[in-house]
Amino acid sequence: MIKTNKDKLVIQSVQGKISSPAAGNNPYRIDREGLAHILPATGGICYNVKIGDSCMKWVGDHIEPGVSIKSDNAADNNALVLLACIGNEAKVITGNAKGAKGFVTGMHGGIDHTLIYFKDRDLENMAIGDTILVKAYGQGLAIEGYEDVKCMNIDPNLFDKLNIKETSDGIIEVPVVTEIPAYLMGSGVGSTTAFSGDYDIMTGDKRANEKFGINELKFGDLVLLKDSDNTNGRQYLEGSVSIGVIVHSDCIKSGHGPGVTVIMSSKTSKIKGIIDDKANIGNYLGIL
Incomplete structure (x- = not known):
């Protein structure tokens, strides 16, 4: 079995709020052919876009499965997208879904969102602005004998x-x-x-x-x-x-x-x- 240094890694809290989809004064997105479209994109709670679904079929742009979170404080959010790791436990700590647990599924650069899976019944009780805490664990992971x-x-x-x-x-x-x-x-x-x-x-x-x-x-x-x-x-x-x-x-x-x-x-x-x-x-x- 592959051996790692996981027992030496720090588990540390980071958190953010469910981030609303956002739109500018110009609502159009320009495709590869120069055509303009109005489409769903990043942010919010995606109720029907999930881990295991096709990532190619959706009528949208950069769609994020599950729940997208971000901190209002830029430095705090930098730490969230840097330290959160895929598979980390995530827990809702405010709102009607308080106590619900899920896990991190990825980090999306540019928009700087952290993406989280929750069960359907928990999604139904969530709202934009709910706070989610992540037990960040994994950065610094190394495989013994494989320094390269x-x-x-x-x-x-x-x-x-x-x-x-x-x-x-x-x-x-x-x-x-x-x-x-x-x-x-x-x-x-x-x-x-x-x-x-x-x-x-x-x-x-x-x-x-x-x-x-x-x-x-x-x-x-x-x-x-x-x-x-x-x-x-x-x-x-x-x-x-x-x-x-x-x-x-x-x-x-x-x-x-x-x-x-x-x-x-x-x-x-x-x-x-x-x-x-x-x-x-x-x-x-x-x-x-």
Whole structure:
């Protein structure tokens, strides 16, 4: 079994409020063909968009499954999206759903939302402005004997459930639903760190969407990003490998598409993907 330093990691509180969808004076979103649309987008409570659903079918832009939270204080929110990790326990601490528990499913850069799964009955009792506390646990996670593999953004208890295997020649095998070439990675490339937020798989090329299984992607799916280095910022690097989780929906804008929050990265090919159509955090967390 893969050994980590999880017993040395700090569990720390961060929190935010359910964030309302927002619109500017110009309500239109411009698609890849230059056409204007009025569509649902980020924020709020999405009642019918969930982990395990297709991330490609929705009439919307950057749709976030479940509940989107944010702190009103910029520095506090920076800490929330930096320290919260996929799989962390989240608890409602105000409002009619007080006491309900869920878990973090991803972080969305740019809008800087933290995304959280809750059961349907709890969603019905929530309202915009309710406060949710997250037990942040995972940043600093490391695999013993693999200093060239950097882990990030994942709860160590979820990490243990991914059925990661170590080969005799020192390769880490991780289940993924598909592999994505670096040339399809778009919005977010060049960010200074992958420890916060996400970046997008571009979906403007319909043949590539079919070839690489992008049309079949679901919220919560694990994917492998080839030649994509996320160890210190996001860049192309031949031979590098990253593993990430699909966190938001497809988009209509050029250079955008399903968002990926990275959970592992190596500048070398120490990580290998094993294709498994059940490689989804919903399966590992027991909600699918």
